[in-house]
Amino acid sequence: MRLGCKYVPLNSNALRRSRFHLSKTTQRVSDLRTAIADMERTLGALSNFIGAEEVRTRISDIKHVAYSTAAIAAMQRSARIRASIANLKLQYDVAVRERDRARGTLFTLRAAE
Numbered sequence: 001m002r003l004g005c006k007y008v009p010l011n012s013n014a015l016r017r018s019r020f021h022l023s024k025t026t027q028r029v030s031d032l033r034t035a036i037a038d039m040e041r042t043l044g045a046l047s048n049f050i051g052a053e054e055v056r057t058r059i060s061d062i063k064h065v066a067y068s069t070a071a072i073a074a075m076q077r078s079a080r081i082r083a084s085i086a087n088l089k090l091q092y093d094v095a096v097r098e099r100d101r102a103r104g105t106l107f108t109l110r111a112a113e
Contacts, residue, residue: 015113016108025099032092039085046078 052069054060061067062075 001021015109018102018109021068022099022102022106025095025102029092029099032088032095034094035084039081039088043078043081043085046074050074050078067108097102 026038050071053074055069057066057071059067062072
């Protein structure tokens with residue numbers, strides 16, 4: 001194939017696509033890792049908040065009628081965040097495998113040059 005005045009090898013488009021795919025999958029892995037870390041920090045903050053509410057109200061029994069509604073809401077939010085983290089970790093594992101496949105493909109294409 002000819003581009004301008006230079007002769008371009010046939011697999012250059014495949015190599016370019018492979019590099020792009022690797023870049024995209026690497027970014028996805030990084031984004032998922034960041035999202036998981038942010039949610040874990042949020043869980044820590046919610047846990048601290050719940051503890052502070054229990055100290056403030058001097059009631060730590062969730063079934064007590066006067067238990068803090070803010071603490072209950074924080075617990076519910078924590079449960080939803082834990083479920084989201086579990087889902088993101090599954091997505092992260094898939095993304096890592098996809099990135100590793102993209103690396104292997106790029107390595108194979110480079111070796112074929």
